[in-house]
Amino acid sequence: MTVEKVLTLGGVIIFDFEANATSVVYTEHAGGMNAYHLPHDVRRHKREAARLKALALSPEESLSTIQARLREL
Incomplete structure (x- = not known):
């Protein structure tokens, strides 16, 4: 078995x-772990992952934002 892609x-x-x-x-989670393999569960989690990825800053934007905040301190 080979993992093609792992998204954390x-x-x-x-x-x-x-x-x-x-x-x-x-x-x-605090109460343990869950593994989902049913197509509708996997689709739901992939949809949420895509939403979060779309909202995330790029590595360059993240660095710039962190540097700006450090200058404010």
Whole structure:
């Protein structure tokens, strides 16, 4: 089994495997962990991951924002 892509978002890991293999979403939280493999659950988590990625700053923007905040201190 080869992992094609692993996306980590805090307590959520989305495993997308090679063709014809089921994707798996693994979550960790204070009460334990969950693994989701049903298509609607995987789609829901992928949709949320895409939303967060779209909202995130680029590495350059992050660096610039952090540097600006440090100058304000």
